[in-house]
Amino acid sequence: MLTPMQMGRKELYDSLPFTATFGLQKQERKLSQAFASYAADLDMLANSANEDGFIQMEDVAPQPKPGSEEEARWKKTQHKVMDELEIEAGVLTPSLMMAVLIAVLVMFLSGYNTGVMNAPAAVVFPGHSIGIWSLAVSAFAVGGPIGSGVAGSLVESLGRRNALLLNMxxxxxxxxxxxxxxxMYTIIVARFFIGVASGSATVLVPIYLGELAPPTLRGTLGTMTQFATVIGILASALLAFPFGTPDPGWRYLFAVTPVVSLMQIACGSFLLESPRWILSRDPQSLKARSIIKKLRGLRFDYEVETEVELFLSAAAVQDNEAENNGSAVVQMFQDLRVRHLAVAAVLLQMAQQLCGINAVFYYSTAFFEGIIDNPLVGTTTICAVNVVATYVALLLMDSCGRRVLILWSSGGMLISVIVIVLALLGYMPNVVALIAVNVYVSFFEIGLGPIPWLIVAEMFDAKYVATAMSLSSQVNWTCNFIVGLVFPYLDEYLQ
Known part of the structure; x- marks a missing residue:
């Protein structure tokens, strides 16, 4: 029969995902070894606890006598364990900061190229048909699923750093x-290759940041990918004011992508390889230990070895997940336990794109023509609201819960779309349409924007999470392509 302490421990482990419990168990072993005599006393007290599981504080074993050798040994062990806990907490060292900034610029370029085709539609090779322009816009989404599909194998074969450099x-x-x-035909080809790079970026950057960041900074650094994306979209709108003009103006607008990527490549020496990837191939690697020392700002060898153990443990969990992936999508849908979760994940990704959000980021300038004097002002306002709403979403994510935010997001977007339609039909002033589009984007960012990506990782266990992520990404990019291709025809028909 389990003691109350053991039962509580079991309930905690059962409620957490495998990767979290692995770390807790590892830390528990460290503490148990460090304070072996006191842990034994506590276990003995737990066995004699009352039925509610409470232990009287006066029953706890006394600490060592002041000045004794036992106290000195106890303090030495305590300091070592606290040092190890501080190592796991982590700090934002200069080496880590530089590697993160260079990596997230990839997501900036992905966001920039999402919005860069919005403004110059009327000045890039004037006279092109709607079909040609919509194909140029949506070619970005054709390359996306191809890039996300090959990124998984590249990141394992080439390493995180080399895969990112290839992406740049x-x-x-x-x-x-x-x-x-x-x-225009060359533009279509170029957009396809940029789409491949953007699709692979959505896989490479989260993996890279997740492996470099210490546990306490992982969430913060992970959110930088979303911020970099929306800031990239905003930058494309702001630069459209001086450069969204006839040739050669629009060429400068497009030239931002090679300039930024060349800056990243020039700073490639600061882009450190993932120690986890190196250690998974050579656990005795001195290079990995040198990188760990830079990333964590460590001074002593025992600190580095403690961190090496953590990386090796994480690599072992990752290898176990890869072995368990089996026959991927077919196996996932055959498993009755997760079939409904897979359907929910796919439907959420479809909803994210088919709600029409990328029609706003692709074509908002054309949408605002005739509604306000300078359509670029409307586009820039939307992009700025998008950045602010992304920050608000981060504040609400954990306090409100996923389901509530999805429902509020969907309801708010529905009402906003109704108002937009009424304004376009002349039942409301044009300024109402501008306000409604911004409200629409705000509601998107608090729910349907980030949650479909987050919830996949939360719903699935280690066996299926990689497969579910890959399938979700493919569905998302496919629907993105459909929206980018079809919306101009719908807009022309409605006018």
Whole structure:
């Protein structure tokens, strides 16, 4: 029969995902070894606890006598364990900060190229048809699923750092082709390659940041990917004011992509390889230990070895998940326990794109023509609201819960769309349409924007999470392509 302490421990482990319990068990073993005699006393007291599981404080074993050798040994062990706990907490060292900033610039470029085609539609090779322009816009989403599909194998075979550098070179060459394009067909090809780079970025950057960041900074650094994306969209709108003009103006707008990617490549020496990836191939690697010392700001060898143990444990969990993935999508849908979760994940990704949010980011400038004097002002306002709403979403995410935010997000977007339609039909002033679009974007960012990505990792266990993420990404990019291709025809029909 389990003691109350053991039962409480079991309930805690059962309620957490495998990767979390692994770390807790590891830390529990460290503390138990450090305070073995006191842990034994507590276990003995737990066995004699009352039925409610309470222990009287006066029953706890006394601490060592002041000045004794036992007290000295106890304090030495306590300090070592606290040092190890501080190592796990982690700090934002200069090496970690530089690696993170260089990596998240990839997501900035992904966001920038999401919005960069919005403003110059009327000045890039004037006279093109709606079909050609919509194909140029949506070619970005054609390359996306291809990039996300190959990124998984590249990140394992080449390593995190080299895969990111290859991604930067793809952005560079795609951006150069785009800015020097002689015709619309070349622009379509360039957008496809940039889409491949953006799709792979959605896989590479989260993996890289998750492996470099210490546990206490992982959530904070993880949110930087979303911020970098929305800031990239905002930057494309702001730069459209000086550069959204006839040739050569629009070429400068497109040239931002190769310039930023070239800056990243030039700073490639600061882009450290993931110690987890190195240690998974060579547990005795001195290079991995040197990188860990830089990332964590460590001074002593025992601190480095403690961190090495944590990386090796995480790598073992990751390898176990990869082995358990089996026949991927088919196996996931055959498993009755997770089939409904898989359906929910797919439907959420479809809802995220088919709600039309990327129609706003792709074509808002054209949408605001005739509604306000300068359509770029409307587009920039939307992008700025998008950044603010993303920050608000981060504050609400844990306090309100996923389901509540999804419901509020969907309801708010529905009401906003109704108001937009009424304004476009002339039942309300044009300024109401501008306000309603901004409200629509705000409600999107507090729910349907971030949650479909977060909830997949939370719903699935280690066996299926990678497969579910891959499937969700494919569905998302496919629906993104449909929206980008179809919306101009719908807009023309409604007018």
């Amino acid at each position: 070179w793809t952005f560079f060459f795609g951006g150069m082709i785009l800015s020097l394009a002689p015709d």
